Amino acid sequence: SRAGGDGKPEKFQPPPKPVIIDKQKQRAERRFLSPEFIPPRGRTDPLKYYMERKDMIQRRKVFNIPEFYVGHVLAVTTADPYANNKTNRFVGICIQRGGKGLGATFVLRNVIEDQGVEICYELYSPRIQAIEVLKLEKRLDDNLMYLRDALPEYSTFDVNMKPVSRLDHEEVPVNKLQVRMKPKPWSKRWERPKFNIKGIKFELPESKMKEAQKWSQPWLEFDMLREYDTSKIEEKIWKEVNEELKK
Amino acid sequence: MRLSVSLLISHGRVFRRLGRGPRHRLDLLRNLVTALVRHERIEAPWARADEMRGYAERLIDYAKRGDTDERAMRMANFWLTEKDLIHKLFKVLAPRFQPHPGAYTRLLQIPNRDALDRAKMAVIELKGNPLPPLARPRRDSEKTLLNQLLKGYREDSGLGAAE
Numbered sequence: 001s002r003a004g005g006d007g008k009p010e011k012f013q014p015p016p017k018p019v020i021i022d023k024q025k026q027r028a029e030r031r032f033l034s035p036e037f038i039p040p041r042g043r044t045d046p047l048k049y050y051m052e053r054k055d056m057i058q059r060r061k062v063f064n065i066p067e068f069y070v071g072h073v074l075a076v077t078t079a080d081p082y083a084n085n086k087t088n089r090f091v092g093i094c095i096q097r098g099g100k101g102l103g104a105t106f107v108l109r110n111v112i113e114d115q116g117v118e119i120c121y122e123l124y125s126p127r128i129q130a131i132e133v134l135k136l137e138k139r140l141d142d143n144l145m146y147l148r149d150a151l152p153e154y155s156t157f158d159v160n161m162k163p164v165s166r167l168d169h170e171e172v173p174v175n176k177l178q179v180r181m182k183p184k185p186w187s188k189r190w191e192r193p194k195f196n197i198k199g200i201k202f203e204l205p206e207s208k209m210k211e212a213q214k215w216s217q218p219w220l221e222f223d224m225l226r227e228y229d230t231s232k233i234e235e236k237i238w239k240e241v242n243e244e245l246k247k
Numbered sequence: 248m249r250l251s252v253s254l255l256i257s258h259g260r261v262f263r264r265l266g267r268g269p270r271h272r273l274d275l276l277r278n279l280v281t282a283l284v285r286h287e288r289i290e291a292p293w294a295r296a297d298e299m300r301g302y303a304e305r306l307i308d309y310a311k312r313g314d315t316d317e318r319a320m321r322m323a324n325f326w327l328t329e330k331d332l333i334h335k336l337f338k339v340l341a342p343r344f345q346p347h348p349g350a351y352t353r354l355l356q357i358p359n360r361d362a363l364d365r366a367k368m369a370v371i372e373l374k375g376n377p378l379p380p381l382a383r384p385r386r387d388s389e390k391t392l393l394n395q396l397l398k399g400y401r402e403d404s405g406l407g408a409a410e
Contacts, residue, residue, distance in 0.1 A: 042259065219273050222325040224305035225262070 032067045033238050035097060036104030036123065041228050052101035053237070057244045059124050066131060069172065070094050071139035073157050074108060076121055077130040087129060090119055091159050095144035109147060111156040116148065134163045137175040140199040149186040150179045150200075193217075263298055276302055277326055283352075284332045284340070288372035288381075293356060296369040300352050302326070303373075307351050310341040343375050350374075355381060 037056070039049040059065075068074060073093050080088035092108030095118070099105045102124050109118045121128060134157075147155045154177075178201035181190075190197050191204060193216040202209065220226070265272040279299045282289050291299070306326050309319040314337040323333045344351050353372050360366045370381065388394065 217269070219270055222322060223273065224309070224322065225301050 031238060033234055033241070034065070034067070034104075034123075036100050037237050037241060038100070038230050038234060040100050049101060053241070054244075055102055056124060057241060060245065063128075064131075065123060066133050068094060068106075068131075068133050068136075069138045070097055070142055070144060071137055071175065072133055073135035073161065074106075075130075075132045075134055075161075076108065076119075076128060078121070078125075079127045079129055089159075090117075091134065091157055091161060092117070092119070093144070093147070093155065093157060095147055109144075109155050110159075111152045112159070114152070116152065116155060118148075132163060134161050136164070136166050136172055138172050139175055139177070141197055143195075144199070145188070146181070146186075146190045146195075146197060146200055147179065149188075149190065150181050154179050263294055265295060265298065272298075277328060280306060280326050281328050281332060283371060283373065284327060284336055285329065287376040288370060288378055290357065290368055290370050292360075293354075293367040293369040296354055296371040300354055300371060303371075304349075304351050306336070307340060307344055310336045311345060313337075313341075340373070347374075353381075353383075355383065 037053060039046065071094065073091065075089060075091045077087050077089045079086060090108060090110070092110035094106050095109050096107045097104070098107075099122075104123045105120050106123060107118055107120045109116065111117070177199065179199055180201055180203070184204075188195070189212070190200060191202055191209060191212040193213060262272075266275050275295060276299050279289065279291055279295060280303050283299070283303055289296075306322065309316075309322045312319045314320060314323075320333075323336055324330075327333050327336065351374055353374055355370050357368050357370050360368050372378070372381065389398070
């Protein structure tokens, strides 16, 4: 403070500049290429995948398909000629994403009135009118088919659930939930190492777990010709898709 | 008992069925890869050499990543049963093939084996090896009859045009 007879005015100190964190830029840094864009390894002509990609981008320009993984809870409204409002809304957890190109599908599961229901939707079907992501969370596995043999409480989701808002655009949270199963027999022997499931809490005796390990194939991880390195293909397709979408 | 039809159809399958099962197939190929890295030129049945070629080239691609890479070291440890060859792989073969982007091996067919099975044999070698060169088939040889006749025709017509 200016106490005393200080004739000279103090040098003006400007206030510290506020640090502006540009959320737009942060959002653009995170890359997510939907898995159906990556062509599988095979002898098909890449022209087929190129043409499908053009159609997929065209559809994405008209209709927004959000980024989602296996384990997210989605609400899908499709056009239904026999319903009251001509629309049909289904809420469920995504247990599997399959197919490549325009035929890409995802399976939603929910338990409605004690009956398990799974519906397989095609991402690029023109009957789909809206896809909303209600809950963002990844699970430990890529394929949650074991929920069919898990206790029904793990597959029930409220149909009128409100979307859980997520503000951080950085990481999708991974839910390390270990699911409890119904008593055996199951539809598939999930304890076998071929499925490589990490999201089940196995309450089987040790002898059963050891017997399941007999089917393990330790040489498979060293079989170099089975590896499919998609990083370069992904880079090219990412650039192509982004350029097209910006137009 | 229904024997599945799908086991007989092999559309799109890229791996051959060698040996007593998938584990044995990998063991056979592993022995061949070890021998190739040790001697740099081996004779083997053509089918086994062809299968082995892909694995040998991928092994060299892993070796190019350097021996500090954990995954490369584990792969080399699995694929080379004689552990002194791991050093040779990382210190001799990886620098030799550093400038090359792809094919590091050469597969050539040789006359059938003398044993009772008369198996189709091949010789597989790493390029740039210090052994004397193999007799590779040259397609466009000057000594073929057609090429000699064409050469004569060209010389005659060239002399005619010059005059």
